[in-house]
Amino acid sequence: MASTGSSSSPARPEADPAPADLAVGLVTYNHARAAEAIGQTVRTVLSARPAASAHRILVADAGSQDGTLERLRGAIGGGELVEVPFTAQTGDVLDLPYHGMPGRARALRAILREAADGGAQACVVLDAATAAAGPAAAEALCRAATELEADFITPRYARHPLSGALIHGVVYPLFRALYGARIRYPAASDFACSPRLLQATLADPIWETERGQSGIDLWLSATAAAGGFRLGQVPVEPMAREERDAVDLATTVRQILGFLFTDMERRVPAWQRVRGSRGVASLGEPTGAPAGPPDVHVAQLVDSFRFGWRELQDVWAEVLPPLAILQWRRLASARPDGFRVEDALWARTVYDFAMGHRLRVIARDHLLQSLAPLYLAWLASFAGEVRQAPAAAGEERIERLCLAFETEKPYLISLWRWPERFRPAKIRR
Secondary structure (H helix, E strand, O other), X not given: OOEXXXXXXXXXOOOOOOOXXXXXXXXXXXXXXXXXXXXXXXXXXXXXXXXXOOEEEEEEEOOOOOOHHHHHHHHHOOOOEEEOOOOOEHHHHXXXXXXXXXXXXXXXXXXXXXXXXXXXXXXXXXXXXXXXXXXXXXXXXXXHHHHOOOOEEEEEEOOOOOOOHHHHHHHHHHHHHHHOEOOXXXXXXXXXXXXXXXXXXXXXXXXXXXXXXXXXXXXXHHHHHHOOOOEEEEEEOOOOOOOOOOOOHHHHHHHHHHHHHHHHHHOHHHHHOXXXXXXXXXXXXXXXXXXXXXXOOHHHHHHHHHHHXXXXXXXXXXXXXXXXXXXXHHHHOOOHHHOOOOHHHHHHHHHHHHHHHHHOOOOHHHHHHHHHHHHHXXXXXXXXXXXXOOHHHHHHHHHHHHHHHHHOHHHHHHHHHOHHHOOOOHHHO
């Protein structure tokens, strides 16, 4: 397909560079407005490192049209910035992923391969939006990359439970139940990794696939967790991130859960052996309290779920068993003060959708997008419990939800091993 990304020769010395103990990589796309802040972050972090340590700054740009690279070179220093070429495909831009970075997997592989070829002992990749917000995440990851004995390290952001609720309510509980690793943000776009993980992942074909462009961060986390690599996370203080163009909820659900469900099918032996979950190595303690809750209008969420019930109940009957249909029907007529989605119902509903996705009971995109109103029902219930609660109470609530996903995992395993037991309501009519 036609190239739409960076394909120019990288700005690097003609001679092979001296080995660097740390490579810092950036993936950029139309970040000209934030280039100075990104450059300041990189300079702040690297200037604090010991004078004897060597580093390389790598950037893979996805075809910016606003002068991002020029401004970034000016902010960091053209002699220090190594532009890593890669080719973004036309479809990367036309079907922009929820994270807003076209061709992210291709760009990441270019950075990680450059780090590996340069002999880096650790590679830290920063989301441009995070770097623009300040040095907190970069400093924490660079420190952890050199001090924490781990192959894959992610940030643990200090966020209110209602900020990024799809991660708190679906992605983290499902990932943790599947792979037994308490990686709090398995879809984080900032991470650090070791040469060992680089060597184990760079040859995988996923980097060039369409699904890889939206789910590569989840894939890296799952690969590290399922592959026996040493895992770590580092607390990161609250920060105001650069705003991105919003992607509608149904598209976000389709992309994120579609990737997770598809990836499950490729890792069945790994996740079916896992029971419970374990903590991962951590460096440092959280600093500062998360920002207050975002505006969440519970009544509007409930109304959206009720509309979904009227329009989609026939679709849900293709996926959910009769008992679940009955429970969701009762919720559709519940009073606002009694609107509560039980953890076990929510966990089993997610597992039923994973199974329906596997069996292709209906078109996969349609199935995934139909989950959005059910998620909004869960969010309404969750918001009613945590929006006025202290941060610690919110984390305790998420912990109870995760334990429910772990408790209900035998239900998923049973369905997966004996798919004839998957009997949605419509099949029984």
